[in-house]
Amino acid sequence: MRDPKELETISERTLDHYRGSAESFRENTRDHDVSQNIAALLRHIRAPSPLQILDLGCGPGRDLKTFTALGHVAVGVDGAEPFVEMARAESGCEVWHQNLLQLDLPDGRFDGVFANAVLFHVPSAALAQVLGCLHRTLKPQGVLFCSNPRGDNQEGWSGERYGAWYDWPAWRERMLAAGFEEIEHYYRPSGLPRAQQPWLASVWRA
Numbered sequence: 001m002r003d004p005k006e007l008e009t010i011s012e013r014t015l016d017h018y019r020g021s022a023e024s025f026r027e028n029t030r031d032h033d034v035s036q037n038i039a040a041l042l043r044h045i046r047a048p049s050p051l052q053i054l055d056l057g058c059g060p061g062r063d064l065k066t067f068t069a070l071g072h073v074a075v076g077v078d079g080a081e082p083f084v085e086m087a088r089a090e091s092g093c094e095v096w097h098q099n100l101l102q103l104d105l106p107d108g109r110f111d112g113v114f115a116n117a118v119l120f121h122v123p124s125a126a127l128a129q130v131l132g133c134l135h136r137t138l139k140p141q142g143v144l145f146c147s148n149p150r151g152d153n154q155e156g157w158s159g160e161r162y163g164a165w166y167d168w169p170a171w172r173e174r175m176l177a178a179g180f181e182e183i184e185h186y187y188r189p190s191g192l193p194r195a196q197q198p199w200l201a202s203v204w205r206a
């Protein structure tokens with residue numbers, strides 16, 4: 001357990017990092033190819049299109065734009081104000097300004113949640129609560145995609161950003177405990193030896 005003040009300090013300092021580097025983050029990540037991850041989410045959703053997709057920690061809006069171009073209705077959430085503005089302007093989507101640690105999401109609203117490179121910022125003490133919010137905002141049988149940098153289950157500061165780096169067994173245990181059903185997982189970038197695949201991507205059914 002951590003005290004709520006400490007969790008707030010952790011998330012605010014991490015968000016301050018993104019607030020201060022929003023422009024360069026946008027430029028450096030604009031061309032990141034996450035089509036493998038988007039496909040992994042969409043192929044497991046059983047509902048008819050257009051799908052209702054929540055992009056959690058949407059950053060400057062690159063993936064909101066992709067979901068929209070594919071004909072879906074995407075909504076973003078981010079805690080860094082510059083990203084909320086950029087994502088709205090970039091995608092034309094609705095973007096909610098919310099902190100991951102105090103999510104206020106509608107129940108049963110989304111067919112899919114896309115959490116690309118974001119859940120690792122949640123301190124382990126708060127993860128169950130955040131996963132519970134994501135489970136509730138999905139429709140029955142809805143799908144959660146997440147991709148996180150992996151590690152040996154350590155957590156702490158990496159420069160000005162807080163992170164928790166799980167291996168597959170530990171991440172799987174957290175997800176199952178939150179009520180998700182396992183669909184698939186893989187490491188990225190694909191086609192490289194495991195030591196050169198820092199990202200762990202996984203897909204879950206509510």
Ligand SMILES: C[S@@+](CC[C@H](N)C(=O)[O-])C[C@H]1O[C@@H](n2cnc3c(N)ncnc32)[C@H](O)[C@@H]1O
Binds near residue numbers: 012015098099101115
């Ligand atoms: C590594 S970036 C990933 C952005 C985007 N999903 C992508 O794939 O490019 C992490 C994102 O999580 C957001 N974030 C980090 N901590 C947060 C918090 N406590 N509440 C809300 N958003 C947070 C940041 O503002 C940033 O947009």
